[in-house]
Amino acid sequence: MSCAKLVQLPDDGLPEVALVGRSNAGKSSALNALCGQKHLARVSKTPGRTQLINLFTAPDGRLADLPGYGYAKVSKDQRESWGRLVGSFLEHRETLRGLVVIMDIRHPLTPTDLQLLDWAKHRGLPCHCLLTKADKLGYGAAKQALLDTRKALAGDPGKTAQVFSSVNGLGLDEFRGHLRAWMRSPSPDLRDAAS
Ligand code: GDP
Secondary structure, three states: OEEOOHHHOOOOOOOEEEEEEEOOOOHHHHHHHHHOOOOOOOOOOOOOOOOOEEEEEEOOEEEEEOOOEOOOOOOHHHHHHHHHHHHHHHHHOOOEEEEEEEEEOOOOOOHHHHHHHHHHHHHOOOEEEEEEOHHHOOHHHHHHHHHHHHHHHOOOOOEEEEEOOOOOOOOHHHHHHHHHHHHOOOOHHHHHHHO
16 A cells, blocks of 8 residues: 555554665665565656655565655655655654665665664664665675675664665575564564563
C-alpha cells in the first residue's frame, strides 16, 4: 500500500524496516531484487517525484520504501514536504526496527546520508548502509569503498555496511539475513526498557 500521510499507515504493530536513499542510488532495484520480482518497486528514470511511503509485506514484517532525496530538479516545497514526511516517519514510527540507507558505492555518505545516520543514532535506531551498484567497480575498489565506509561509521555499533548489486545479486543473502534479524528483534524502546 502507499501512504502520503502518517495517519494512513497501518496500526497493526508489525515490525518494519525502512529503506531510504538518494534518488537514483538503486533503492527500487534493491527492493525488486530482494523480492525476486522485476517490477514491484518502480525503477524510475525521472527520480524524486513521488512523496509516498510504499509498504511491502515481507517475511516477519514489512518494508517501508521511503521517497528518495537529493534530486536536483525538485522544488523547495517538494524538499520541505520530503523532510516533513520522512522526518516524522523516522521520528514517530514505533514499529521501526532499523533503517537501510541505500548509497551508490561510488558516492557514499553524502551530507543527507550522514544527516539520516545521525538522526537514527539520536533515535537509537540501527542503520545498515547498502552500497549498491558494486558491479560497477572492480573487486578491489568495491572492497576499499566498503572499508572506507565502515571506517567512517566506526565507533557506532548500531551502524553496519555491506556491498550490494541488484544486477548480479552480490550481497543479496547478506542483506536478507540482516533484515530477518531486525524484523525478529525487539523494538528499540523495549530494548531500552530491558537494559
Ligand atoms: P532509485 O531512484 O534509488 O529507486 O534507483 P533505481 O532503482 O530506479 O535505479 C537507478 C538506476 O540505477 C537505474 O537505471 C537502475 O537500472 C540502475 N541500477 C540500480 N541498481 C543497480 C546495480 O546494482 N547495478 C547497476 N549496474 N545498475 C543499477
